[in-house]
Amino acid sequence: MKTAIIFIALQVIYLASAYPYNQFPHSNFNVNSLPYTALPEYFSWRDVPGVVRPIQYQGQCGSCFIFAxxxxxxxxxxxxxxxHQKLSEQEMIDxxxxxxHYLGxxxxxxxxxxxFARHNGIASAYDYPxxxxxxxxxxxxxxxxxTHVRSYVQLPRDEEMIRNALYKQGPLFISFHAPTGFDQHAGGIFSDYYGECQINHKRDHTALLxxxxxxxxxxxxxxxxxxxxWWGDAGFFKMTRGVNLCGIADDVSYPILY
Known part of the structure; x- marks a missing residue:
């Protein structure tokens, strides 16, 4: 039942709204803004208290872009x-x-x-569950x-630069194509088992790197x-790095707050 619900949620997601996002204040990543640093072999923002909030369940709502x-x-x-407050996804849905149209x-x-956050900020999940x-x-x-967003930074399609930005700036918004089998992923390193991502370049899912x-x-x-x-590795997952699997490096960004 839960797998079916996840599959439905995945199918209704469409990542190109009518909002002309190129008009929103943003900048491309400046490679000179982050001097080279020798990066560790392993790193996770989960190890820094308060930065990554607990896993949630979006249900049948196509709200992955909101969660990310x-x-x-x-x-x-x-x-x-x-x-370290938990912010409200429901406010965005409503x-x-x-x-x-309301995106809902x-x-x-x-x-x-x-x-929305630029003009209004974001409510806490306590106030708006x-x-x-x-x-x-x-x-x-x-x-x-x-929580007011001043602008955002769009990163280049370069996984080493993305790794550098992730380490120095914080968790990153990503979008990618979720191929066959993704909704049933039960752990381990996810790969494109059927080669689907090589022919389908539509980004239909978003998450947090x-x-x-x-x-x-x-x-x-x-x-x-x-x-x-109950999905993946207790709600998290690993995906092959270094080959832009399923377009994971194509649309990566982070917000800049006031």
């Missing part, structure tokens, strides 16, 4: 402001609007979330201090998902 965006904001809030559980782009269905927006005045490692000579990324703790 909120988690990226939470990481920046924790690292730069020492504020209130995100692209000018014509229909999917969108991280810029939709960042733009998750129920996975679109309801009437009630966000007025609930924004947590420090939090670290990396190597196992038996196989390099991997560590990623936080929103499918519940």
């Amino acid at each position: 965006s909120i988690a990226a904001i939470e990481g920046q809030l924790s690292i730069h402001f020492g504020n 209130c995100l609007h692209d000018g014509q 559980c229909k999917g969108g782009h991280y810029s939709d979330v960042f733009d 998750y129920n996975g269905q679109q309801n009437v927006c009630r966000s007025q005045g609930l924004g947590v201090h420090g 939090i670290g990396w490692g190597s196992e038996g000579g196989h390099d991997y990324w560590i990623i936080k998902n929103s499918y519940g703790t």
Whole structure:
């Protein structure tokens, strides 16, 4: 039953909303902004208290882009402001609007979330708890201090630069194609078993990149998902690193908070 629900949620996600995200204040990554540092063989932001919040379950709602965006904001809030509050995904489900329609559980782009946070901030999950269905927006005045997004940084399609930025800036928003078998992943290093990503380049899932490692000579990324703790490695998963598997390096960013 849970696997079926996850599959439904995966199918309804569409990552290109009507919002013209190129108009949102953003910048490309400046390679000179992060001087070269010898990086460790293993690193995870889960080892830094407060930066990565516990795994949640998005349910039948196509809200993975909201979970990943909120988690990226939470990481920046924790690292730069020492504020470890859990922020509200439900507020985004209820209130995100692209000018014509409420996005709700229909999917969108991280810029939709960042733009909302730019003007309103994000409410705490305590004030605005998750129920996975679109309801009437009630966000007025609930924004947590420090959650206003000034802009975001778009990273290049270079996994070593992404690793460098991850280490120095914090958890990163990523989007990629989730191929056959992804919804049933039960642990270990996920790979494109059927070669599907070589012919399908549509990015239809988003998550939070939090670290990396190597196992038996196989390099991997560590990623936080929103499918519940029974999925993957207690809700997290490893994905092959170094070959841009399933377009994982194609759309990587992090927000900059006021």
